[in-house]
Amino acid sequence: MILSQPRGGKTRHSIQLLERERVLLTAKSITDSARGGIGGALFVVGAPGLGKTSLLDAVSHRVGPEFRVGRGTADPMESSLPFGLLDQALIGLGTRAIFELKESDRGASDVRARGFYSLLRWFDRACSGPLLLALDDLHWADPDSLALLLFLCRRIRRLPVAVLATLRPWPSAADEVCARLVQAGQARLERLAPLSDRGTRSFLAARLGYPPPEIEVRRSARLCAGNPLLLDQVAASIECGEDLGRLAADEGGRSAGEVSRSLLLTRFAGLPAAALRCIRAGSVLGTRFQMEIAVEIAGLRDAEVDASLEALQRSGLLRQLSGSWVEFVHPLFQQALYDDLAVARQARAHTEAFGCLVRRGRDAEAAEHAARSDLVDSDQALAVLERAGRSAMRVGALMSAVTHLSAAADLAGARAKPELLLALGEVLLAAGRLVDAIAVLERLEPHEAAGRDNAVERASAGVRVAAMRLIAHCHYGLGATDKASLAFTAALDLAGALGESAEVPVLLDHALACWITDGPAVALPLAEEACARAPASGGPARRARAVSGFVRLLAGDPSHLGDLAAAARAAQGTQRGPVADLAELSYTWSAASGHALAAAFTERFDEAEQAFRVGIEVADRIGAVEAMASLQMGYAYSTLLRLGRLQEALHTVDKVSDLAEVVPLIEQPAAFAHAYVLLLMDRLDESDAWCRRGETSAETRPGWWPRQWGWHVRGMRHLREGALDEAAEFYLRIEAETARQGIREPCLLPWARHAMAAHIRRGHTADAVRVVEWLERSAEGLPCRWPRIAAATGRGWLAEAAGDDARAQACFEAALAHHDQVRLPLERVETLLAYGAFVRRAGRAVRARELLREALDLSERIGARWLARQAHEELAVAGGRRRRRDEQPQLTAQEQRVADLAGSGLRNQDIAGQLSISTKTVEYHLQRVYAKLGINSRRYLIEMRARGAHRKDGEPATG
Template identity: 35%
Template sequence: MSSPERARGGGAAPTPADERLAAIAAALLAAPFPVDAVGVVAGLPERRADAAVASLVRDGTLLTEDHGRARFADAAAAARLRADVAPTARRRMHARAARELARRGRVAEAAEHALEGDVAGDGELVELLERSGADALRRGAIDRALRVLGAAVLARGDEARPELLRGWATALLAAGRAAEAGDAARAALLHPALDLPGRIDALGLLGRAEYLTGAGDLGATALDRAVELAADHDRVAAVGALLDHATTGWAVAGPARALPYNERAVAMAQDGPEALRSRARVSRDQVAAECGDHAALRAAVARGVRLEPEPVASSRTTTELVSPVADLYPYAHAAQFADLLDESLAALDAALERLVEAGADDAVSMVELFRANHLIRRGRLAEALRGADRARQLAGTPLAVPVARSLRDLVLARRGARQEPVAVPTEGVAWIVPLWHAWAEGIARLEERDPRAADAFARMERRLADAGVREPNHTPWFAQGVEAQLLAGRRDDAGRVTALLAELADGHPGVWPAFALALCRARLAEHDGDLDGAIAGFHEALARLGSVDLPLERAVAQLALGAALRRSGRPVDARAPLSAALATSEAAGAGGLVRLAAGELRLAGGRRRPARDRDAISPAELRVARAAVAGLTNAEIARTLHLSPNTVATHLKHVYAKLGVRGRTQLAAVGLPADADAVASD
């Protein structure tokens, strides 16, 4: 007799006790459950179980479904039944459910019951937890892996096998629990049954954990040992250990520390499979680009433009995406350096969605930091602040927490929220922490016209030099630094910074370095009394920036141009750039720039107009919208404007939302602004 027939069949009337046991078993199995598993979980013989289930179906307590499954009609009633069962009886029934579901191949469901059962001393159920946890880790389900593997480790106690401990350490690292991950890796390394591949992996895990908890020397020692062991036995593991070394070295000291490990990884991967060679090259090109290698930057961008961020993100496991060297992140950074801003953000957004879904909190914190840093540049300061706050809330390691705090301070500085400078530790923290703190202080003092801004920017310059950063777009401080040095009367230092930028900008594929160089030279000309040359230089800077979506940079140049025009006796001409600078600054919420632009506009005799709509269409969105109205398909727009199809679709979605239309027909009907300069930037 089939299960549905059993459920519907007649037979002898069940006893109330059998019927209650069957109902409890069904409630514990949860919906929808296999009908013929109820008797096993309840501990009833088959005939008595069939009669009890049939009675529950007849009275409407259970509803049958296809394929021999059933569910409770009243979920609240099922919850009450579960709550009424004595804990010891409930654990026994959960254990029976785990075994029965595992026998049917439903390992994930079985593991959930094992978690609720009494698994201590039950090797079968602990083995089930280990298999389910390892599968969750492979799929990137970090939250689930933590729960299941943690229960298995607890149940095994001192008998935990090295592969279980390594899996547990991997899950802990992905969740940002680095100190616990280090403990698990050490326990694995002490296990007598640990083989060579396992030892290499455990050393890599320990090295990353030590770095993340601030013990950089111990982390380096562990990773060096992993490389040494793997070099002659496992090329893939050796390359992985070198890339871990590069990543953690970058976090502690900057790209100059990381690059030698990247170069070794590329050399070691040379005769390996293409996937390994590509992984090593992607990481090396990103770090080399930060060290000022423009050819590496072009290579990283060229490789990345072949990535469609959403498909690539969906094809990577969460375990891959939690690594800072996953191919999506080097491309996102390189794309930002080359002013491919929409492509950079699309890559980060795609990764973030996957990581949030998986519950990989520490990796979510990392990507939120990447996004917030990106959004600061684009003048989306409120969004950047939310990202920095979320990164700070989710950061789970001593290395990550101060990074998130310092980025938040940088956002606040750009918003004009004045904070007194605080003493920042320089030892035991990531190199970028004192860098960002100095930048935030420099911005705040510069916008207050405090000459001490020059000292803050000088500290920044030293930090960047020590870290080996020679990519001008990595930390775009040069124009601010020159302005601060001139404010302090340090003409020679301002000239030196300008010369350094000229050296670093030579041959750069991006727009910003040429823009910043023109701006710096114009400021020097103005300081030297050449107002006509300065005005021409500020015009040149704006022309070089073009329509790249860097609104705060544009506002700074507009403010400088307007101020120079006013000082040259042309207040009427000054009002247009000053009004534009004010509107853009207000739209971005950049309070310090707002105050400066408003003050200059008053001196020029202009009137302050209401801030433009913060949801106004950006120049980049306007270009895409115009092409769509002209009848081009998304693919044609992408080819014409040198964008990815994903970016075109995203721009159109934003335009539709901002204009309240549902498609191209309505977009054509409402019309678009004729002048991109009249449209506020995001």
């Protein structure tokens, strides 16, 4: 069978020439950029029948053989088919691996993240030449394809990939995706307008071969509202001698949709009854269908089949695709036929389609028909919906899985099996619908075991344990930690009936959740209980001891780090190597990641770097995106930043941020990592923007560690700018949270040095003493040097404040001696700045300049411009620069600093605190500033600072 007339062929003149060329020029700019290695996306929006498909055809033809083209067309009957639209397009590009993942015991959210990341990686590695994704009728796309398209369009700028998609404004889901991308500057948008009256006249003249009478033009414009496809049907009616006046008269009282459907249905009027039944059956199957299925649904006799196919071939309403597949030449024809069916007939037709597809083993397509059919009490429909939902889960098509499993649960009602509700709850959790997930999972109420087989009861109990764990995760995601703890306790009680081996995973899950939200104070007892209940040997015992060893370190006890290292070695030694360990990653933790973090916190940086690199490489290879994001984040925070590799840290955090859409848990720590490294680079506006972004995320996501990093960044900024009360407030908050959570590993977040500086500068030495004593107690049992460095620095500041310069000197020297035993370049700069400023204040300018020059050189070498600027200013105060002899008397470096701070509005006592001098010294400097500048009050300083008038050539740059 050969069916003619390509889809959209009659609409090649459907857009006014200038508008068509405008859109084609925009598309050309997108494809030209992709040809040059810069990806982009263009969305063309317009009402049906305006020629969007012909535009897509034209662009696909114009790019030529240089481009590989992946073409996909969405279909309303495939709107819940997992990745149905993008699957078509990717077949054209030569890949389907993302949608053929093997069944896994991973959670649905990580399977989805793995698939998204795998596709991005495929584009990155396969793009030897430019690619075009040409997507038609995006408004009918399945929601998973829309989510994946959104993910890709946000990341293809660095790839030679052009995306061109056409859509109608309604249904609105696709239009909303386009709007988000356009608003973010990640795509361009063109909207097609219907033909004007003048365009209608030109179209009809071209179609009929003569200028139509004006009355027919006006009637046609009113009937068709500028839609070229409908105008084509009107022209056909005119050619057949139909009375256009009658059509216009019939319009009264009918909606625009009813009028357009009547016009389109005139194309089917001449078909034989059997052929019409066949094409109506096809409309139930969608815009694309297999003819033999339509024949079966229509119930055609053998004698009717050939005549019907011949009539459909001549009609020009269908076109041939590959094999026995055919397609309506325009979706409006399919829509008109389908809408013309009575509702009851539609339901029966979907029931028949369901049976045909099930018999052919096509569950995913059959599921859509089951949801639209009248199969109310069908066990077969229930089974198909559940199978389709689980299949969608396995490839990470969360929205399709939610659709099918929800339909199955609704169909089953009170008969819904626990396994079905558990699967639906898991996929709702993965899709971020936490409240809905809780409601579904709470339907799994415990019940009596009387009269039930023990094996069946144990299986049911296992399902209920899993459900309570998922409920706990939902509550944690909603920030309801108390409810989460209650859910974990309930899960533990249920697991008790299954034996201690079933209790260990629940306890570990609870412990790992708690260390993220409540710290080791809550997590450690749970980890210890897991160790007590675990068997003497084997994987569960190793994992329990590893979790306990990690949490113990956070609590200041490194004595069990050997258990953590042994678990990491055991994971490396298994048949699957570290793959198995990463596949078990829970709450951003595995034995591999825990070992790497512990090595970094205890300053075994070579060991940490090796562990992180191996873990990241394995996670990347197997597509374990949650594990990879977690490992990269830990690598940036614990190792790269502490080693002063700022550019590398920023690059790593950028990559993590790219994954935040599919690993939402990583968004908050990635934002604060950006804020911290950009602060050190002196990119203050960017740092502040990322900090605000992290703070916004912190409002909805639990997690003390990233939130405290945000407080630390704010505290550092306030401290540097002389806002000592504000700085101290942030550090008091961190200190209180640290105590509440039982954290005794100061390297987890190195806040203590800056806290002591803020407290001492504002004259609150008791607060500084409390922090330094916490550092010293923590350092007693830990092998790391940084707590000793920070404590020695704090003791030096306290000794100076007490007037004991000899003691202060010894403390600062002790801090530098500790630095000689460990690589901590950023911290060394901080120590050199503190020591150099003390020596300068003690009147030893030569020694001060030596220390400050080292701080300046080191900070510039590692790219820490924020610290370099501080070192530059301190060096200038210490006399590290000379004024030109021909200059008039200028401000000294210290006078300049006092003038700057006073001009910014700070009080004398605030200036004294920031510069570690007395208030009387501030007043003395201000009097000299006023005399030199010829002014008599602070008001003039503020005005001059605004104009930059008092800044002289000899002052260090601040940018």
